Amino acid sequence: MTEKASNKTKTVRLSSRQLAIGSVLVAIVVLALKYAAYAMTNSVGLYSDALETLINLAAAFAVLIALRLGEKPADQNHQFGHHKAEYLSAVAEGVLVVLAAIAIFMEAYEALMHPRDLSVPIIGLVLNGLAGVGNALWAFTLVHFGRKLRSPALVADGKHLYTDVVTSIGVLAGVGLAKVTGLIWLDPLLAMCVGVSILFTGWQLIRGSLSGLMDEAIDQEELQQLRETIMANAEGAIEAHDIRTRHAGRVIFVEFHLVVPSKMTVYAAHAICDRIEEAFQQEMPHAVVTIHIEPEYMANESEFDDNLPLD
Incomplete structure (x- = not known):
């Protein structure tokens, strides 16, 4: 994480x-x-x-x-x-x-x-x-x-x-x-x-x-921007799902699961996360991002039915 x-x-x-x-x-x-x-x-x-x-x-x-x-x-x-x-x-x-x-x-x-x-x-x-x-x-x-x-x-x-x-x-x-x-x-x-x-x-x-x-989720416009940022910077990953958001003052908190190939090294998976986070710093600097890495067999296991294919 x-x-x-x-x-x-x-x-x-x-x-x-x-x-x-x-x-x-x-x-x-x-x-x-x-x-x-x-x-x-x-x-x-x-x-x-x-x-x-x-x-x-x-x-x-x-x-x-x-x-x-x-x-x-x-x-x-x-x-x-x-x-x-x-x-x-x-x-x-x-x-x-x-x-x-x-x-x-x-x-x-x-x-x-x-x-x-x-x-x-x-x-x-x-x-x-x-x-x-x-x-x-x-x-x-x-x-x-x-x-x-x-x-x-x-x-x-x-x-x-x-x-x-x-x-x-x-x-x-x-x-x-x-x-x-x-x-x-x-x-x-x-x-x-x-x-x-x-x-x-x-x-x-x-x-x-x-x-x-009450930790209401961000609006649809920001959510779409968030999804586009993930898709544009997650090369090498398979899927993102369970995207959760909430806003607190001027800050938004974002967390999601990132599915990567089962044989991918921790180093390579971490590099993808770094790339996504750096993109958020540029495009949504008010976001605090938490990413949970999952192996390939966890694809299509979204709790919220919000699978975001990346490959």
């Missing part, structure tokens, strides 16, 4: 940490702008928008801590590394979103029971709009680079910010409509809609993270 992990992750980790620090700084600026907008308007809708940004700030800190923990090397108690720490961050973010929704519902109910006058100076709406633009730009940055860096925590944070942008647009439109029409009850009603929206976001974050914690 042979095993080899990529040695190219240091730059990825540094870049992920920089993005996480950026998320904290962006969240602080956006929170200041949105709270100022709420203070100027006394709008429950803008209050809900500001409260969601407070959750964004807490989530950004959680992502930063998770990335720092996830980059720790394997040790005696965590021999496969700490990569799944990122999933815990995404779960924590989902829980925070749910708590924010509950707080929004409570404030909106209070405003419905005891209507309050709205003061809507243009500067307040402009501040909230600027905050939304900042969130949109940063959300795109997080999702784009988070996918490149294979970081579920960064991608989850970016998707959450996308939702924040959409709700900010709805809040601005609703507050303006409530002021123009005089229907003050539109403001808390809109806040409740925001609460429902972020509840759905929280559920998506938790569901996506649980798939990683």
Whole structure:
């Protein structure tokens, strides 16, 4: 059995940490702008928008801590590394979103029971709009680079910010409509809609993270790339089967059985494994590969009916 992990992750980790620090700084600026907008308007809708940004700030800190923990090397108690720490961050973010929704519902109910006058100076709406633009730009940055860096925590944070942008647009439109029409009850009603929206976001974050914690297999596109890499670099072997995969943070773990001629020497079989592993380092550097060598009579003995002929 042979095993080899990529040695190219240091730059990825540094870049992920920089993005996480950026998320904290962006969240602080956006929170200041949105709270100022709420203070100027006394709008429950803008209050809900500001409260969601407070959750964004807490989530950004959680992502930063998770990335720092996830980059720790394997040790005696965590021999496969700490990569799944990122999933815990995404779960924590989902829980925070749910708590924010509950707080929004409570404030909106209070405003419905005891209507309050709205003061809507243009500067307040402009501040909230600027905050939304900042969130949109940063959300795109997080999702784009988070996918490149294979970081579920960064991608989850970016998707959450996308939702924040959409709700900010709805809040601005609703507050303006409530002021123009005089229907003050539109403001808390809109806040409740925001609460429902972020509840759905929280559920998506938790569901996506649980798939990683439950060792879900990689997607079909990556699996096809994996199979092609094996086929292109396993000359001399007969078959590969029982291909198992799972993802943990930005890393995927791959293991499979490689059938070789019964009379092949250990040295020759090991050379084939080295060739396959070197190809993975070039084409899928985020993969940790384990190969189990089997003699020829084990061909067509796949547990998963996934025989991959190589000769």
